[in-house]
Amino acid sequence: MTAEEKPTASVWTRPRRPQREQLTREQIVAAAVELLDREGTEALSMRRLGSRLNAAATSLYRHVANRDELIQLVVDDVYGELEPPATADRSRWRAAVTRIATDLRAMALRHPWIAPELGQVGLVHIGPNALRMSSGLLAQFEAAGFPTAEKDQAAGTLTAYVIGIATSEAAYLSAIARSGRTEQEWVADLRPAFDEASRDHPRLRDGDSAQQDVPPQQIRDEAFSYGLDRVLDGLAARLDV
Structure with missing residues (x-):
């Protein structure tokens, strides 16, 4: 050789x-x-x-x-912290995939270092726990009706979304942790500077004003759920093609 x-x-x-x-x-x-x-x-x-x-x-x-x-x-x-994927069922594939994605994001936020590593270690995904999760995710897309060639792409698209947003969140939360402040305090401290910088950008100010009294974690959770739903909407549309 x-x-x-x-x-x-x-x-x-x-x-x-x-x-x-x-x-x-x-x-x-x-x-x-x-x-x-x-x-x-x-x-x-x-x-x-x-x-x-x-x-x-x-x-x-x-x-x-x-x-x-x-x-x-x-x-x-x-x-290995992730719960085993639910039994694949065509009528419940979207709920099962949502749970997998939500659990994966939570895992990445508990361990802020992991999301950037996932794209750097070439064979990390052949560990037994990672294989179990990946296989379970593929089973859900297979049960939903995706053809063999497309279920891999569907799983990759979903995973890329979760890891991408978790990487950004983890970096943000790590910066807050290093500051010694809570997320609520961090956001409150930044608000005067944001208000000043966005004075000539009313669209940004309108969006910020609408969420001013919403806890930061809730904003992040809702943003993740919104993006996940749109990803799944797009994937579900493929089943009607």
């Missing part, structure tokens, strides 16, 4: 090494998720993680070959 033909390495496609010490892969993954949730991807290194586990970095390399493999493991571990 030439270098060009060599398959891409993945933690999921090589044998798991025998455990010869107390430190386990599960402990490493749990500590990595905690570190990522607290400090983000920039803080994750094998040396830093080993320090948190009171273990040498070399001990971690017995379980994962490198940082990329560790990211594959932690991403799939977080996917």
Whole structure:
């Protein structure tokens, strides 16, 4: 096999090494998720993680070959938080897909580092938890009546919408968290500057005035639901073609 033909390495496609010490892969993954949730991807290194586990970095390399493999493991571990997709049913496919999308967004907001990672780790989606979610989503579109070739595109479109909006939300919420303020306080502090900057843009001022007394989280939730409904409207229209 030439270098060009060599398959891409993945933690999921090589044998798991025998455990010869107390430190386990599960402990490493749990500590990595905690570190990522607290400090983000920039803080994750094998040396830093080993320090948190009171273990040498070399001990971690017995379980994962490198940082990329560790990211594959932690991403799939977080996917394990999602509820198993409902049994596929043609009459309830839209409700089931809505729940999957809503749960995926909630997962991404609990772990703000994950959304940007999903597009960067080529084989992360072959972990067992990610495969279970993806397969369940495809089953819903199949039950709805999408042909084989199109159900993959439908699932990709839905996932791209959720991950895209969750990436933006996660960055916004992370900035607020670093400020030490609540989202309500953050928005209130920005309002005078927005009012001044939008003085010559009445359409922007009208939209902001209509939502001035609405809690920021409710605005985000409603915006997500609106976009999701429009995506599903477009996909549902394909069933009538």
